[in-house]
Amino acid sequence: MLLSLAWRNVWRNARRSLITMSALGVGVAGIVSIFSFREVANEAIVSDVTAGLVGHLQVHALGYQEAPSVGLTVQHPLQVEATLERVLPGAKAERRVIGAGLAGAGDRSAPVMVLGLEPGASALYTVKDGAGLGAGKDVLVGKDLATDLGVAVGGELVLVSQAADGSVANDRYTVAGTFESSSAELDGNAIAMSLSEAQSFFALGDGVHQLVVRLPTQREDVQPEAQALRAALDLKTLEAVSWSEMLPQMKASMEQKRKNQGFVDFIIFLIVGLGVFNAMTMAVFERTRELGVLAALGTRPRRILAMVMLEALWQGAMAFVVGVALAAAILYALGTSDLSKMLGGDVMGVRMPTHLELKLLPASLKGAAITAFLTALLGALLPALRAMRLQPVEALRQS
């Protein structure tokens, strides 16, 4: 009975209710869209990081994360890989050598990052020109680096660096191809060669600098896996580091954006809540006589309170449905969002995704529901309390 009474009351002043509901609905739509957009972007960043150079986890020689050096290698990488497969079923490990050097071609030279990659570990890049990664003295060059050095497929490249034994590593290579990747750092600085060639160039023996671990999960938090791996490794010589520990600023910026959203939610909440408060105050004021009659007829104050609150809740519910539908429509209409102008370039070596497959995330509904219902309730609380406390005689006297 109260519900239908409240429902009828909503439409007593349809225009005002519609305006209130619009404000609520737009607030809900805003919160849902911003949340979904941010989380989709975060997911894309995480999957970019974990599929790319960094991976979910990495195993290094102890101290490498703190101060990488060419001499700090994982000595028996295949043994560590076996441990890894035992502890984290489904995880894939990739051995990698990574060192700094100087590349020269003709009169030009540039500081480079030399990557020694396992054959088939091509998730990092796509070959642009020429062939894929071969063995021996064939190397792939990042596309921008190739431009800087003025080398093309088939060209010659001289590399010089310091080997792990302190000697001057130097050799001549053939450019087998150029590549592009999701990272501007790789495109502009990296030279990829086969793992065994890099090991011999840097005089590493069987050692590698990084064992990059990819987990069969999309989760952002991989601390449990990192813990499990640490428990199985010899931590006197090795370390296991998660992507969020390797890129702490990136993790922090994702967390910061989440916190900022809390603030935005609160502002929306406040504005919409004041709108509801205003509308319900008017509604109660207009109906003072009527409420007086109800009270005079013996309607209990609590029921009057409930009636006013329910009227606001009805509006909240409708606004929620409409708002979510609106957000879904916006996200669907945008479909993919081109961020290349907004987020040009890299953040900490990882190129931000330029295209996002937008979708409405169920997790966003929680915040939206809280906004819709809580604002409606809080906005209506004071007017409802006033309605409850009306003295029948005084209320009836009001014309």
Place this chain on the structure above:
Amino acid sequence: MVLLLSALLAAAPAVSDKPPADLPACPSGSETPDVAALMKRTETVLEGRSMVAVMTMGIKTPSYERSVKMKLWTKGRDFALVKVLEGGPRETGMMTLKREKQLWNYLPQAGRVMKLPSGMMGDSWMGSDFTNDDLVHGSSISNDFTSSVDKTVEHEGRKAWFVTLKPRPEAKTVWGRVEMLLDRQSCIPLEERFYDEDGALARRMAFSDLQKVGWRTFPMKMTVTPAEAGRQTTISYAQLELDGEVPDDTFSLRRLQQGKE
């Protein structure tokens, strides 16, 4: 470092068998010598018109220890060539050519010459505690620093002047201050201490094994100890000829490209 460079990349005019006429005498007896004259003398003694030397560079780090035998030719401050006579398998035959402010490396394994980009001048030269910049700078104490003799001290059994060097405002140096212990008998430095701009000791350089080379007393061994723990680089001369004739084409880039010394 300044003096090492001066030693490596010699400049001042001199005659091979007797000191130049304008060389001030070493004021061994003075507690407060004329510091400008003293510095000029030190520089002149350590520098030469040219130098041909065979030396061994020993590099010690926490992870490895190795030594490289090299031959060095210099002419004035602007030209120098270093050739690795014995080193790692891929570096024997490596050459570094300095022409004025530029450096080229001949890489024997690659069989190619590579010019060093200016951004890598601060990097270590052959893994030692010398930087590429140390090789090319060819700076001069009297040009870059103002000096003062603060006191006389005893250092490893030798009487020495304690000299403090402060960079001139316009000098291109990374050091905030340099302290030098100068042997009173020979006017040769015994030790130099380099402080960074925050006043922290960044590296020490000790000169030892003073020997007579022609009219000079010359430190045949230099030891550089950086602040970084566990590292040390030593240079000892096995042969040293100063002020001799060095042909100009020793420092020719074309010869370097052909892999010829």
